[in-house]
Amino acid sequence: MLGWDLDALVSNGPDEVLTETQHAQPALFAVSYALWREFASHVTRPPVAACGHSLGEYTALAAAGGLEYFDGLGLVARRGEAMAAAAEETPSGMAALLGADLGVAEAVVTRRAEEGGRLSVANINAPGQVVLAGGHDDLDWLEANARALGVRRAIRLKVAGAFHSPFMESAAAQLTEALASVPFSRCTFDVVANATAAQITDPLATLVQQLTSPVRFAESLEHIAGRGVSMFVHIGPGDVTAGLAKRTVKESDVRVVSSLAEARAVA
Structure with missing residues (x-):
């Protein structure tokens, strides 16, 4: 499907290839979704809402059932390739x-x-x-x-290009083509968009807009907290968004799920 071995690259590297945008995005999506599935299998009720930072928005949509996993994997691969190509233009x-x-x-x-x-x-x-x-x-x-x-x-920052800015206009055009053939379903819980810090109602338009618009992550967290949410769970490698949540919604309980063991423990 991807034209390269995802499992082998995630497991064995090399890091200089894994961290390239076109490889890193499918890898992060796959690992984050696997952690979500494990976490979800141990909880008794769904989240009130979710948001993801940049690529994480795709994982959030997949977790909420709005985007089928393999469709999402293909999309983030196309997204990564398009963003890498746009970064090479200027x-x-x-x-x-x-x-x-x-x-x-x-x-x-x-x-x-x-x-x-x-x-x-x-x-x-x-x-x-x-x-x-x-x-x-x-x-x-x-x-x-x-x-x-x-x-x-x-x-x-150690990134390949000016992501989430007008420099990504050519990538947005390519992503629009890729999204045209992808079916979206009704989400089982709300997903808050990076570009608007409001509930996603049109995933296709939202995901295209995201490439050239600021990631309004702090506002997204505040939107969710405003619905009475007091616990946030970071799901995915590392803990960067957990730190952002602690700084933004200071009274909240922030948990981290970056491994299968943590998925079981936090749930």
Whole structure:
């Protein structure tokens, strides 16, 4: 289906191949979905709602029954290939702003535009954690002028391109074609969209919009918390989104499921 051995690459690497966008996305989707299935088999009631960060939105839709697993696997493979191709068109990347809120980030974007540059807000992850995307020249400018712009420091991220920004327009066009043949079903619980921080009602449009729009993750968490949710469970490798949840919804109980053993223990 993928044209390469997913199990072998996840189990044996090499890491430099596994971490390439076109390989990493199907691998993360598969592992996260497997962890969800194990976790779900031990709980007695479904979640109130779910959200995923970027690629995680596909896992959330699959977990909620809105997207069949193999359809999702094929989609994220196409998505990864399209994003990698878009990243090769123009040298670009992303940078995290330290010590800056969304207002400061937006002011930086405006300032760069006035100088003829091209920066965009790409991730609104948590209070005080905003990521910008742009061309390499734009990011060089950002790093050099961070303090003068009201930013303690700008840290370049190890990513292949300016994801979740207008730099991904060609990838969005390719994803639109791939999504046209994929059936979506009614979700068994709500999934909150990255692009709107509201419940997904049109998965096709939402997933396309996501590629060129900021990931409004903090707002998504706040939306779910506003429905009376006090426990959040991170499901997938690592624990990054768990940390974001702790910073955003400070009174919540945040659990991590990054292994099969944790899936059984947390449930």
